Amino acid sequence: MVFYFKARAEAGGDYTIFMGLDKYENEELIKFGFPEDIWFHVDKMSSAHVYLRLPKGQTIDDIPESVLEDCAQLVKANSIQGNKVNNIDVVYTPWQNLKKTASMEVGQVGFYNQKMVRTVKVEKRLNEVVNKLNKTKVERKPDLKAEREAVNASEIAERKHQLRDKKRREELEKLEKERQAELRSYKNLMVAEKMTSNKDTASASKSVQEIEDDFM
Template sequence: MVVFFTSKAVSPPVTIYMGRDKVENEELLRYGLPTDVWFHVDKLSSAHVYLRQPDGQPHGEWDKLPSALVNDLAQLVKANSIEGNKKDNITVIYTPFPNLKKHGDMPVGQVSFHSDKKVKRAHVPTRDNAIVNRLNKTKVEKEVDHEAEHQERLRLEGRKKKANAIERTKQEAEQRKAWEEEKKAKSYDNLYTDDAFEEQAAASEDDFM
């Protein structure tokens, strides 16, 4: 079971999702997108919460996200940490999905990072009930066929790449045609210049005679 939320702290809104339990978190680790961003309470047990932006990442790269959006995610992570929810002044860490590292001998739900330099931190002074309540009103739980969604994404990406390749080929053909027409026009210009020069030379000879 995957739990989904919608954050309207930014426009367009974004999807936030998390596994219902640590077993589901393992599935999410297999099927996240390269543009997803992972959030977790630092040094405490908490839900693994992910940000998924609309196509094109309208709110910027993972390390340039608007503070209002980061705050929404940080509050949600804090609220879904048994220990962290009771404490003030906690730290939430976040990193791009591809930076997550999972070894086969790690316990279920545990991850590490390929690079600590790609991990940012957000300070959370205290729980903000207004934010948590707003997000909880958008909460939807549903079963997700991760493999089916993955295959569908691959099909859509394949179609998109094919369409882009066709468009690129079309643009290149149009560019070549424009260059050829420009080259042809220049050759005509030279021809007219040569003809004009010959006519002028002939006229000068007539005047001299």
């Protein structure tokens, strides 16, 4: 089971927040995440794995402050230990930076690049924020693998489309270069023919003058 939440509307954009029912569900979320997903967790404490799905084209740097607060509050509220204390740290990083090895326990993750992990301080639980999020809560049992495969297929199709467009542009550019080369060649030919024509006219005039001189 996966729980879905809607970030505050005033943030603008389409931001979906979600988390798994348990550590086994977290394994599926880790395995079949999207490139647009940002992972959140209470630092050094047990907590839910909360994800934020960004609109396409956005990065971790584009997360609005209100959405960041929503995610951090939701993580804190779903941490048995973290929910009881103030001034906790919540870490977050792109899904692609999550590292999973065979030796790790179920639901446990590491990071490929520690420099890509960010921290936000949460002073205390904000019930108003948590309650608003819970009112938007929807439970679904998605086929995460099928969703991931559908995204992969879409990305492959898009790359193929881009390659076809690139090839077509290159072919059009090649044809245009050939046309311009032909035009330049034609202009040069016309100039050469004109020069030859003028030279022949001058030679003919000279011959007439010579004939007249001989006659005189």
